[in-house]
Amino acid sequence: MKQVCLLGATGSIGSSTIGVLKQHPERFRLYAIAANKNWKKMAQIAREMNVECLCMFDEAAARELSKELGKPVLSGMDGLCELASDPKTDIVLNSLMGSVGCLPTLSAIRSSKHIALANKETLVMAGEVIQDALAANPKAYLTPVDSEHNAIFQCLADRPKEEVENLQITASGGPFREWPLEKFKDIRVEDALNHPVWSMGKKITIDSASMMNKGLEVIEAHFLFHIPYEQIQVVVHPQSRVHSLVQFRDGSLMAQLGAPDMKIPIQVALTWPERIPLQTERLNLAEVGTFTFFKPDLQKFRCLALAMECGKKAGLYTAVMNAANEVLVNAFLEKKIGFMDIPNGVERIVEKTPSVSGKLDLNTILEADAEARRQAMALI
Numbered sequence: 001m002k003q004v005c006l007l008g009a010t011g012s013i014g015s016s017t018i019g020v021l022k023q024h025p026e027r028f029r030l031y032a033i034a035a036n037k038n039w040k041k042m043a044q045i046a047r048e049m050n051v052e053c054l055c056m057f058d059e060a061a062a063r064e065l066s067k068e069l070g071k072p073v074l075s076g077m078d079g080l081c082e083l084a085s086d087p088k089t090d091i092v093l094n095s096l097m098g099s100v101g102c103l104p105t106l107s108a109i110r111s112s113k114h115i116a117l118a119n120k121e122t123l124v125m126a127g128e129v130i131q132d133a134l135a136a137n138p139k140a141y142l143t144p145v146d147s148e149h150n151a152i153f154q155c156l157a158d159r160p161k162e163e164v165e166n167l168q169i170t171a172s173g174g175p176f177r178e179w180p181l182e183k184f185k186d187i188r189v190e191d192a193l194n195h196p197v198w199s200m201g202k203k204i205t206i207d208s209a210s211m212m213n214k215g216l217e218v219i220e221a222h223f224l225f226h227i228p229y230e231q232i233q234v235v236v237h238p239q240s241r242v243h244s245l246v247q248f249r250d251g252s253l254m255a256q257l258g259a260p261d262m263k264i265p266i267q268v269a270l271t272w273p274e275r276i277p278l279q280t281e282r283l284n285l286a287e288v289g290t291f292t293f294f295k296p297d298l299q300k301f302r303c304l305a306l307a308m309e310c311g312k313k314a315g316l317y318t319a320v321m322n323a324a325n326e327v328l329v330n331a332f333l334e335k336k337i338g339f340m341d342i343p344n345g346v347e348r349i350v351e352k353t354p355s356v357s358g359k360l361d362l363n364t365i366l367e368a369d370a371e372a373r374r375q376a377m378a379l380i
């Protein structure tokens with residue numbers, strides 16, 4: 001029986017994960033859960049799944065949950081990291097939203113856990129630090145949950161990277177794929193939250209609309225698979241049934257396809273290299289009929305272009321970009337800024353990225369993240 005710690009239990013990936021765990025009670029037990037403020041949903045999950053350990057990032061919410069359940073509840077970043085390193089946990093599924101996921105990922109790696117990682121911001125912020133921590137803790141094992149990376153992971157199936165010509169990450173193109181750029185200034189929050197295929201949390205849905213999500217995913221792929229940026233491509237595929245592809249040097253192009261349901265990559269990330277039954281929709285190719293593929297429009301989706309540039313520049317660029325984007329997306333969701341203020345603001349802040357030499361350490365990254373947030377707040 002594997003004991004699972006689910007960080008971000010109240011979110012979209014959190015619910016899908018619980019859906020997977022419920023299908024395999026003989027294999028997995030939900031041992032620990034964490035979220036930010038939603039203590040009522042946490043109480044419901046804790047009772048239904050008989051969860052032992054709990055953490056609320058928000059201290060007031062932790063007190064409420066503790067009162068409700070009559071047991072101790074951890075809080076803050078220390079609490080998240082303590083949960084992620086609990087000796088009784090076998091697998092940490094990190095589906096926290098945003099850069100708050102970074103330190104708990106490190107804590108899980110340093111405690112030699114199996115980490116199923118949905119929180120892409122961890123790698124965008126501190127990809128090198130995570131790579132080094134994995135190298136230094138060979139018993140730690142990371143499997144990607146993000147659908148594209150999980151697809152690539154399945155296609156690679158542990159083949160050496162020398163055999164890979166390129167990675168092809170598919171993108172839905174979001175709700176504005178066919179909108180002319182002139183109309184982008186009129187984009188409302190409701191329009192941007194209307195993803196054509198996936199039902200997800202608000203932050204990633206806005207990132208999909210700006211195509212920053214695809215930019216974050218290019219950086220995520222670079223750090224996960226140790227593949228240079230020059231060998232990572234983005235291809236727009238509005239049907240989102242081909243979840244990504246690997247071009248091998250012998251001419252074979254391997255793809256992973258499936259219904260757009262995160263339960264599939266979540267289960268693969270939990271059970272790899274085993275494949276066990278999963279009750280979920282099956283992809284019917286004759287029903288889909290036509291698959292289409294296009295090049296992304298980098299003039300229209302400047303966030304994607306910016307992210308690819310930041311990835312290539314390396315250093316603190318991706319951490320600064322990620323922090324600025326998080327603040328600006330939140331401000332857009334709160335209707336304090338317009339949609340185009342996201343790429344405009346990110347670009348301005350990224351231009352001021354301090355240069356660094358040598359290996360990045362975590363403190364330098366955390367300082368750059370905090371400074372980028374201050375600069376982004378000043379733009380709102």
Ligand SMILES: NC(=O)C1=CN([C@@H]2O[C@H](COP(=O)(O)OP(=O)(O)OC[C@H]3O[C@@H](n4cnc5c(N)ncnc54)[C@H](OP(=O)(O)O)[C@@H]3O)[C@@H](O)[C@H]2O)C=CC1
Nearest residue numbers: 008010011012013035036037038057096097118119200201
């Ligand atoms: N949704 C999807 O289909 C996919 C998501 N991902 C990635 O997975 C991650 C989660 O996405 P998603 O599930 O959509 O997001 P949601 O917004 O639906 O859920 C986010 C979760 O994180 C918690 N959380 C947010 N801030 C904090 C904090 N400061 N401290 C502790 N917990 C916090 C929330 O708690 P609370 O409810 O209390 O606020 C909630 O449990 C993101 O990194 C996203 O990019 C990747 C691929 C697909």
Ligand SMILES: CC(=O)[C@@H](O)[C@H](O)COP(=O)(O)O
Nearest residue numbers: 146147171172173174208213
């Ligand atoms: C489900 C998933 O992995 C998301 O990251 C999804 O890919 C977002 O869709 P976009 O392709 O529109 O960014």
Ligand SMILES: [Mn+2]
Nearest residue numbers: 146147148217
């Ligand atoms: Mn994805």
